[in-house]
Amino acid sequence: MSVQFIDSKKAAQLIPDKAIIALDGFLGTDVPEEILENIKHRFETEGHPKEIDVWHASGIGDGKNKGTNNFAVKGLLHRLVGGHWALAPQLQPLAAHNDFEAFNFPQGVLSQIFRDSAAHKPVQINRVGLGTFVDPDISGGRLNDAAKADTLVSKVKIHNKDYLAYEVPKPNVALLRGTFADENGNVTFEDEPLTLVATSVAMAAHNNGGKVFVQVKRVVKSGSLKPKDIRIPGVLVDYIVETSNEAMTMQSTSTLYNPDFVHQNILKNVKDINVPLDAKKVIARRASMFKKDSDSIVNYGIGKYPETVSLILKEEGAADNITTTVEPGTFGGVPLGGGNFGCAIAPESTIDEPYMFDFYDGGGIDITFLGLAESDKVGNVNVSKFGPKIAGTGGFVDITQNTSTIIFTGTFTAGGLKEEVSNGKLHILKEGKFDKFVNNVQQITFSGPVAYENKQHIYYVTERALFHLVKDGIELIEIAPGIDLEKDVLGHMAFKPIISPQLHEMDKRIFQEALMKTNNNLNKAHRPMTTV
Known part of the structure; x- marks a missing residue:
């Protein structure tokens, strides 16, 4: 016909x-x-x-x-x-x-x-x-x-x-x-x-x-x-x-740029990027320190914390050796967020989506930065279902099961949380109503035990505490300066994590205005890289 x-x-x-x-x-x-x-x-x-x-x-x-x-x-x-x-x-x-x-x-x-x-x-x-x-x-x-x-x-x-x-x-x-x-x-x-x-x-x-x-x-x-x-x-x-x-109102809405996100990412001169110093920036700064110094192929998940990692790497001059990927098919360029997520400004190449996931399934990404909505005692993460609300997995499962280093990012609690960063410390002004670290997640979008078996490097970065995945669950390895371990961390977890004998404070420079613009290799000595 x-x-x-x-x-x-x-x-x-x-x-x-x-x-x-x-x-x-x-x-x-x-x-x-x-x-x-x-x-x-x-x-x-x-x-x-x-x-x-x-x-x-x-x-x-x-x-x-x-x-x-x-x-x-x-x-x-x-x-x-x-x-x-x-x-x-x-x-x-x-x-x-x-x-x-x-x-x-x-x-x-x-x-x-x-x-x-x-x-x-x-x-x-x-x-x-x-x-x-x-x-x-x-x-x-x-x-x-x-x-x-x-x-x-x-x-x-x-x-x-x-x-x-x-x-x-x-x-x-x-x-x-x-x-x-x-x-x-x-x-x-x-x-x-x-x-x-x-x-x-x-x-x-x-x-x-x-x-x-x-x-x-x-x-x-x-x-x-x-x-x-x-x-x-x-x-x-x-x-x-x-x-x-x-019907043209829906035609290619992805070509309409998000002005705020695009403006900050397309700038070549890092001095023009100035992300405000707040808890979000603290999370992104600490997360960004896991990026290798050599050339890296990176995936950023959707959400304000992974997207802020991208900004921080630009702001602090550490993005030159990064090739970004986005799951629907783009390599390079500037990934967009919000309603334009999945697209990039001036990508180096665009391929069909199944082939991008072939690349991911084969371990093509070096590191991925993703959101953290809910985690439990064995390191499982849920980002897909909360009560009757269905978010869905998207590419989250595909990416997390095939990437060697995964950095989950998000605040420690949720629902009305208010914090400020001043004098090199983190101050909690109002605690969130909901604890994110629970005994059992509502739905397993990421399996901690499977990741451990696969010998992946898994980190959970929040503004006040940093954990990594070990054999028996998650281990607390760093807390923010100004944070009380019992009241501000353990007091808001449904389970007691493994506590590292080398537990120490995050580098104080993460909580200061000017940080890595002249020192991209901040805290190399403190960078925890566990073998699982």
Whole structure:
């Protein structure tokens, strides 16, 4: 069948009941928003398509009503398997009420699953997820009781090692967005900062006998596109949906720069960066000291603490030998945060998302800086689920299980915490309502025991205490000057950590205004590098 050119309303009419949809997108990048909105509108007016399955690798939406929030209508979904959920708050009440089967798998696993689906592989074999909530011995990635009827991941042994076998879907619909399509259905991505899983998703649906819909900005004449720019060959495409002007508000929101974050990161002269001295800067300073002096390939997670580490390395002149990576596919440049997370200004290169996770799975990153929401006595970390609130793992599981050095960053307590840094000390003005170091985390997004077995170097950096992972749990190795060990640290932990016989104060210069601008190698002698 030759490619057909239709509008988004017609596209929605062509989605069958019980469709298995493979959806591309990362926040607002590559999201076929106009098609999604019309699917929702058709269901609300006609009751079709109903009971659909949706598979997507990354978080898709704006945290309000865009992206996968369009599926938040009772009866529309039968199952949703997503890598990240925080951007779809409207789906979460429906998942909590068991209105559909809800699963959360690692982002990298899902990005590679589409490639495996295109090759008709029955399962994807991966070690990513072992010991976490994705492990079938724990919850198998299920997020609600409705999901208990199905098993999408199982455990197998290969060469006497445990692996996870993830079921591979057979999508009969692919929904994607590019920039330009020619008259033969070839699609390019000039105005999208990322290419994500577009090729894999299109190929998966096509090879499984399904239909491929691609929303584009404009249709151009055949022969006007460069062959190497085409990321979705026309032979894979069934329908091209040229977007209406009204839908362009969602088109490539990732190209809108975050002024504050961008302004500080693109400056070449470190003297122009001046991060205020507060608890956040203390955390980032101490975390940044784990970066090797040699060339390093680095990943920064989403959130203010990992992002501040990036700023501190710039401010204090230690970023020259760093190559940054972001999981949807960028190397180098300046990674963006907030609603533009995943993209970078002036990246050195951009590759497809499954290949970036191949790089991560093979240990390509030297060090990663990630957030710390909740940790427990054996070193597990939870960043994915808190009560009824589903954040999802994103690339967190993939990255933490395959990186040799991991630095978790965050405040020691949460909820109204107020602190100040003065006179070379940390002062707690008002303690947080919630303790982050608990007996058992609500969901295991990172497994301390698995990391120890894998001989990874794991550190937990807060503004008042620094821990590292050892055989029997986490060991306290440093506390901030001005902090009382019993009252301010142990008094806010549900368990007593191992306390190092060499417990000492963090370097006082971390708590001073001018620090490493003339001395990038601060505290080399104090830098704890344990072997596990």
